[in-house]
Amino acid sequence: MPIERGLQYLRHMQRVTLKNLPMPLEKTDKWKKEHPDENTIKSIMSRKGPISRNSLPPYGIDPIQAEGRLPWILTVPKEPYYEGVEEARQYLPISLRTLQRLIDLRRINPDKPVDLPVLCNTKLFSIQPDQRQFGLQLTDEGADLFSTPINLEIQWVASELAIAAIERCGGVLTTRYFDPISLSALVDAKKFFERGEPIPRCDTPPINAIEYYTDPKQRGYLANPDLIREERQRLAQKYGYKLPDSSKLSPLFHLRKDPRQIFYGLEPGWLINLKDQTILKPTDNKYQTFYHS
């Protein structure tokens, strides 16, 4: 009983004051300082700012150090409209209409395989490898006008209609990747041979391009030939034309470059001497293993 306890204090203590008497912990001043109640908190805190308005800054930001404002790095907005433009690959467009026009004007010979050096020799396209340009892309304008079978090798195709337009006339399309060093050799072939450098070995595409060039739907050069045949049949049924008989085509239509090869008929590592009309081939073992790997 509390009365008994009080009498015991009187018996055993020298001096009894308010400060001497033992109190429950929650009523001591020390405890009250460490555990302020809601009203004291409100009187200490500011009446304005995000804390009083129940809107604290997001996680990871100290509200006391932020002094009621967001840190500078969060107040300044981010506008990533041109993010990744330094690494983006550019392809110059060539439409089916211009292709047909070049064939009609006899600037391109459709009986031979048409690839990048043939198209660059027409001097209609100025491809600059140091400006992140990686070749040509085929657009589908003029899909109804196109009517010659050709063996075309291009760097990018965006629309299925362009692929269908070429295959409908009996042609073949492959998309091919060239790295910038090989591209500078292809864009102006004569100038490259006059420089006196061996033909470079083409690199494999970068990681964000591998999915495109192994896709049979885009006729990538690293795609499985079985799947490419299926896709040709699928497109023929979708667009309503008949695939021509492959045995009636000239053997130049079956011609395809090796993934490391840049020019038709020339291997990487060879040195072309235009003046003496000769080709120099490396005989050393290490060069041979490098250029055949």
Added chain:
Amino acid sequence: MNIISNFVFRQSICLSTRHLLINSRTYKSNLSYDKLFPNSKSLDILSGPITAPTNESTGKDKFNGFIPTDITHRHARGPGGQHVNKTLSGVEIRFHIDSATWIPDWIKPRFRDMYQSRINRDGYFIIFSDETRHRLLNQAQCLDRIRALIRDASIIPKGLSEEERKTIEQRKQSASSERVIR
């Protein structure tokens, strides 16, 4: 003499490049096609075996999506002045249903029932498209629609099984008995 020898020299160079291109003296790196795809049935894109349907389905089977392609016919429609009159970008496809061997026989009567409005008095099924600016795309749309219509006609509803019929009957009886009592 000089001119003739030059001509002869150039001719031989031309022949040799063509020879180079066609000859089987090919360059094979580590990434050549026979190493990348050792299990492929044929490395040539143009010729080789295909698993997709290349022939029409015969009379009793399921429709396999193959349409023989000699049934098209082009003309144009709509406003646009000289351009629309000159360019023929509309595509119309007609075929006689009864004599079409590429539609399975059991689908034909259902097809005729479902799409009466597209069928002619002579029995020709007509479909037309001029929604895009390219003839090829309109052609693709017509054929796609034909395939979708045939597949819709080939779906036969499953019907109710014995147990389902019994449960429905029981539910009806219990509902009617409640009504009578009340």
